[in-house]
Amino acid sequence: MTHPLAQLWTRYRQYRARVVLAFLLSTVRKVMDVMPELLIGAAIDVVVRGSDSFVADLLGVADRREQLVWLAVVNAVVWVLESLFDYLAALTWRNLAQQVEHDLRLEAYGHVQGLDMAWHESRPTGGTLAVVNDDVNQLERFLDAGVDKLWTLALNIVLVGAVFAASSWTLTLLAFLPIPVIVAGSLWFQRHLVPRYAVVRAAVSRISGLVSANLGGMATIKSFTAEDRELSRVREVSEAYRLANADAIRASAAFVPLIRMAILVGFTTTLLMGGWMALDGTLEVGLYSVLVFMTQRLLWPLTSVGEVLDLYQRAMASVRRILALLDEEPLTVEGDRTLPRVRGQLELVDVRAGYADGPDVLHGVSMEVPAGQVHAVVGATGAGKSTLLRLLLRFADPRSGQVLLDGTDLRELTWESLRGRIGYVAQDVFLFEGTIADNIAYGRPEASREEVRRAAEQAAAHEFVTGTPLGYDTLVGERGVTLSGGQRQRLALARAILRDPAVLVLDEATSAVDNETEAAIQRSLAEVSQGRTTIMVAHRLSTVRHADRIWVLEAGRVVEAGTHDELVSRPGPYADLWAVQTGVLADGVG
Ligand SMILES: Nc1ncnc2c1ncn2[C@@H]1O[C@H](COP(=O)(O)OP(=O)(O)OP(=O)(O)O)[C@@H](O)[C@H]1O
Numbered sequence: 001m002t003h004p005l006a007q008l009w010t011r012y013r014q015y016r017a018r019v020v021l022a023f024l025l026s027t028v029r030k031v032m033d034v035m036p037e038l039l040i041g042a043a044i045d046v047v048v049r050g051s052d053s054f055v056a057d058l059l060g061v062a063d064r065r066e067q068l069v070w071l072a073v074v075n076a077v078v079w080v081l082e083s084l085f086d087y088l089a090a091l092t093w094r095n096l097a098q099q100v101e102h103d104l105r106l107e108a109y110g111h112v113q114g115l116d117m118a119w120h121e122s123r124p125t126g127g128t129l130a131v132v133n134d135d136v137n138q139l140e141r142f143l144d145a146g147v148d149k150l151w152t153l154a155l156n157i158v159l160v161g162a163v164f165a166a167s168s169w170t171l172t173l174l175a176f177l178p179i180p181v182i183v184a185g186s187l188w189f190q191r192h193l194v195p196r197y198a199v200v201r202a203a204v205s206r207i208s209g210l211v212s213a214n215l216g217g218m219a220t221i222k223s224f225t226a227e228d229r230e231l232s233r234v235r236e237v238s239e240a241y242r243l244a245n246a247d248a249i250r251a252s253a254a255f256v257p258l259i260r261m262a263i264l265v266g267f268t269t270t271l272l273m274g275g276w277m278a279l280d281g282t283l284e285v286g287l288y289s290v291l292v293f294m295t296q297r298l299l300w301p302l303t304s305v306g307e308v309l310d311l312y313q314r315a316m317a318s319v320r321r322i323l324a325l326l327d328e329e330p331l332t333v334e335g336d337r338t339l340p341r342v343r344g345q346l347e348l349v350d351v352r353a354g355y356a357d358g359p360d361v362l363h364g365v366s367m368e369v370p371a372g373q374v375h376a377v378v379g380a381t382g383a384g385k386s387t388l389l390r391l392l393l394r395f396a397d398p399r400s401g402q403v404l405l406d407g408t409d410l411r412e413l414t415w416e417s418l419r420g421r422i423g424y425v426a427q428d429v430f431l432f433e434g435t436i437a438d439n440i441a442y443g444r445p446e447a448s449r450e451e452v453r454r455a456a457e458q459a460a461a462h463e464f465v466t467g468t469p470l471g472y473d474t475l476v477g478e479r480g481v482t483l484s485g486g487q488r489q490r491l492a493l494a495r496a497i498l499r500d501p502a503v504l505v506l507d508e509a510t511s512a513v514d515n516e517t518e519a520a521i522q523r524s525l526a527e528v529s530q531g532r533t534t535i536m537v538a539h540r541l542s543t544v545r546h547a548d549r550i551w552v553l554e555a556g557r558v559v560e561a562g563t564h565d566e567l568v569s570r571p572g573p574y575a576d577l578w579a580v581q582t583g584v585l586a587d588g589v590g
Pocket of ligand 1: 121355356358361379380382384385386387388476590
């Protein structure tokens with residue numbers, strides 16, 4: 001597999017120029033950074049050798065004091081330049097990191113939004129959240145400081161190496177002796193750390209997955225007094241995370257002491273051998289001092305190799321996960337046909353459908369819904385009603401057969417021509433952070449307050465909305481007022497109605513409202529469904545009795561279809577169901 005960084009480089013051409021600039025700035029800064037050591041050497045050289053000194057030769061100035069003044073000036077210029085380039089390099093790297101983080105997060109989130117519903121349903125949200133959040137942050141941290149450090153470390157070896165090589169080959173060899181040990185140690189460390197960090201990352205996403213699922217199911221947890229059990233489940237995954245981290249820490253902590261020992265050897269040999277050589281007169285005193293300082297320069301920064309590689313490893317693990325997410329392809333891809341005017345005629349032709357690699361849920365369903373009619377789909381729980389509705393919105397494609405809108409296969413249509421023309425009320429109503437008006441106008445944000453109110457009236461929501469503290473401006477969602485299931489359903493219905501869609505798809509849209517409210521909704525639905533196709537799923541048969549046609553599903557097959565009157569007048573599953581429900585109603589239980 002191509003290296004993650006190489007993949008980033010090919011994928012994100014727009015950052016290339018800035019990356020190159022950042023590397024250049026880092027390089028200039030590093031060169032400036034090495035200069036003071038050389039200047040110290042030059043200063044000692046001035047003091048020891050006077051008019052024979054390197055500076056005297058270079059500038060043609062014999063006076064030592066004047067030579068030192070020149071050195072001081074150069075030194076000051078170098079320091080100022082180093083500070084300037086330090087600032088520019090930091091600015092460039094950090095802004096780059098922020099920009100990449102921002103772009104990548106948006107790209108990842110946008111990509112996730114484009115993936116199939118099936119993809120979303122088959123994965124814990126926490127895991128996806130961890131990629132969009134933590135992994136993107138991890139890459140930002142690496143770009144912010146890691147790359148610069150890694151590059152500077154490498155440059156350091158080259159620059160210091162050049163100074164050593166120009167001075168004494170013997171000392172170069174001795175000072176560089178520890179480097180292979182350090183590099184070998186780093187490689188060993190790297191090899192052992194990669195799998196450990198993968199385990200750590202997996203553990204993190206298990207924690208966020210579990211915690212976010214539990215937060216969503218708090219009512220169930222409490223009602224079953226399962227707090228202790230859940231706590232111990234969280235303890236278990238958190239403990240797994242701790243252990244995975246401990247394992248990684250054990251490996252990384254062993255690294256620095258190893259390097260220290262290697263440095264000890266390099267530093268001591270330069271100190272001793274260089275000293276002897278200076279005493280023998282084979283090495284200038286100034287150069288000796290430069291080399292002793294330079295050994296420090298060369299070797300000490302290598303202690304941070306561990307830390308930088310650590311950052312690097314984590315970032316690469318994250319980049320792999322981000323790229324893997326970005327490489328996920330949706331199975332349901334948007335078509336390119338637009339329908340200028342959607343009438344709303346729907347047809348299912350011998351449709352088989354199911355989930356992932358599970359068995360078929362729908363076994364060859366055929367049905368036709370002429371434009372403008374109200375059709376209902378009923379059947380026992382698990383019969384496949386929601387599965388059928390999902391096909392209409394193309395949350396999934398059928399395994400075989402066709403779903404057609406105005407005679408066009410849904411796979412050919414753009415999302416706008418399909419979903420843009422459908423008003424959908426799901427079984428679980430989702431309210432967004434915002435006001436009631438915002439939520440109703442979700443599908444048409446430009447709608448006027450009057451239109452919002454009208455939709456709310458048609459969904460029998462206006463009355464309760466005016467009863468909330470701020471009416472249409474009341475906040476709902478996580479931080480807003482809590483609405484009952486029936487109230488939420490009515491807002492969702494108003495939201496679908498306001499969109500003025502050609503097709504209304506209602507999945508148990510009124511299951512949580514009382515009979516009286518439902519009757520009110522039914523009356524306005526009769527008005528609302530004028531001129532549009534409505535497909536509704538309901539358990540309560542009274543909800544669907546006025547439909548133009550009722551389709552009865554049993555275990556993924558259409559077993560009966562007709563109007564309510566036709567269906568009750570002949571023996572069959574619908575008549576049985578009706579008898580049960582009206583019987584129950586007569587008993588006053590429903
Ligand atoms: N996301 C899913 N992944 C796998 N199988 C699923 C999924 N959703 C539903 N199923 C299965 O498909 C079958 C039909 O489910 P579906 O939700 O369509 O039934 P339904 O008639 O709408 O039921 P209900 O009235 O309870 O909503 C069931 O056996 C169910 O287990």
